[in-house]
Amino acid sequence: MVQQTSDYWQKRQEQTFLSGEKTVNDYYQSLKKSFEQANKEIQQVIYLFYAKYADNNGVSFTKAQTLLDKQEIGELKDFIERVNETMGEYDQELTNMSIKARITRYEALKKQIDATLQKLYAVDYEHNGKSMLKELYTNTYYQNWYSTDVYTGFHFQFAQVEPISVETLINYPFNGANYSDRLWKQKDFLQQQLNESITTMLVQGKNPATLKGEFAKKFQSREYDAYRLLHTDGSFIIEQGTLAAYKESGVEKYQNLATLDMKTSDMCREIDGSIYLVAEAVTGINYPPFHAFCRTTTTPRYEDVDYSKSTRVARDEEGKVYKVPADMTYKEWHDKYIGSNPEMLSAEKKTKNYTSDKKLHSKYKSILGSDVPKSLDEFQNLKYNNTAQWEVLKDNFAKTNRFNKLVEKSANLKIKGQVIKELNRIDLSDFEFSDLHINTDRKHNVTKKMAQSYIDNAIAAYSRWNGKVRVYVSENGCSVINLEDKKVSTAYKSIEYDEKFKKLLEVMSNDKMSNN
Secondary structure: OOOOOOHHHHHHHHHHHHHHHHHHHHHHHHHHHHHHHHHHHHHHHHHHHHHHHOEOOEOOHHHHOOEOOHHHHHHHHHHHHHHHHHHHOOOOOOOOOOOOOOOEHHHHHHHHHHHHHHHHHHHHHHHHHHHHHHHHHHHHHHHHHHHHHHHHOOOOOOOOOOHHHHHHHHOOOOOOOOHHHHHHHHHHHHHHHHHHHHHHHHHHOOOHHHHHHHHHHHHHHHHHHHHHHHHHHHHHHHHHHHHHHHHHHOOOEEEEEOOEOOOOOHHHHHHOOOEEEHHHOOEOOOEOOOOOOOOOEEEEOOOOOOOOOOEEEEEOOOOOEEEEEOOOOHHHHHHHHOOOOHHHHHHHHHHHOHHHHHHHHHHHHHHHHHHOOOOHHHHHHHHHHOHHHHHHHHHHHHHHHHHHHHHHHHHHHOOOOEEOOOOOOOOHHHOEEOHHHHHHHOOOOOOHHHHHHHHHOOOEEEEEOOOOEEEEEOOOEEEEEEOOOOEEEEEEEHHHOOHHHHHHHHHHHHOOOOOO
């Protein structure tokens, strides 16, 4: 053999995987443009609808229910025919496009939107996407063929790629549903969202210009769905092309090779370095991809090769490459290079939790404003490198969030008094307890100790009578304190709560509010 180490195969497989990723990304960029174009076309259809039927008050939902006249039905048929002609160039055609003699303006508008989306998903997404996946499989298969020839020093007689076999792979539901099923499900969801927005526009009598930003967000979300699907299915096709090449060249065993960096999933960390028989490879179980955006690949494992002096590639937090022993597993690499380095552990947490921290940062800013670090990087540095300040910020967020919700709910329920942000729980030791009024007159059967517990466990407190009176509300009961006279004016159990306090407890419980 040309080389007796794993270095060759690791380098070749990484090149093959990166080449495949580039193919997917290049196609995705063109698909993004198609999504943007479809969005523009649908917005144009809506504008024309509005311009045609609007009066001084816009277009009401009732007015949109008017039946099309003969000329308008002809115009709708022409629109559908033009879309069909475009799709026909790719052996595609619109479905569910029969036009009844009685069809409303609103139904016609939805037909036009459906036709535009069908063209996007059938031609640009399904047809062109499948062509890309077929190309991806073929390139991967032949690249592995070439790599095997170079490695062994002689030429293997490989079987040619069978188009039917590739089509079967693309249609295989390796992740619960196949490529086509998933993309059409995405289309139906997008169509439903757009129709709901249009219905709301008509019911509320809004101008279609209000839909521009809303539609842009909906299309961007579906673009991300497409990105996720293409990378997941693309990884599947790449690895299936590799597996087919293994079988053709007589490779009996393969080794899973995860990326040695901080982005690698827990699942791939565990499976890194594992060796299996090629004949027993099962996608998602012992053969990649194991999840969406999976970067784990494989290399052949030969019995007659000494791997002791071989190396594999690892990446630091900046993506720079360095080499480690080939037989070093992810766990061993992590223990040596990450686990013993606080800075690297912090960097790993920032990488691993990037998406959730981005949402959390946005949430904190919406509640605390300028009290939150401006950038996500500063926010993560605080979270992972400054425990004391992070706990202060968390506590401030919990209290402020709780306070804002209490103010809103109390106003909705018309509860008297101003909500107190800091509960300032009072110690009743030096306070008079109005036992005669509370238990003899009102028969609440509450002790001073119970009144104290209501304060200690209060979920809300209200200031009344210009701050002279404070009302504490807990799940077990309520205490009303006269601060000026230092007296417990009244206290009663939660079974005596009126509907306002009962609803407050229900709402606060559902919101899982803090008992600070």
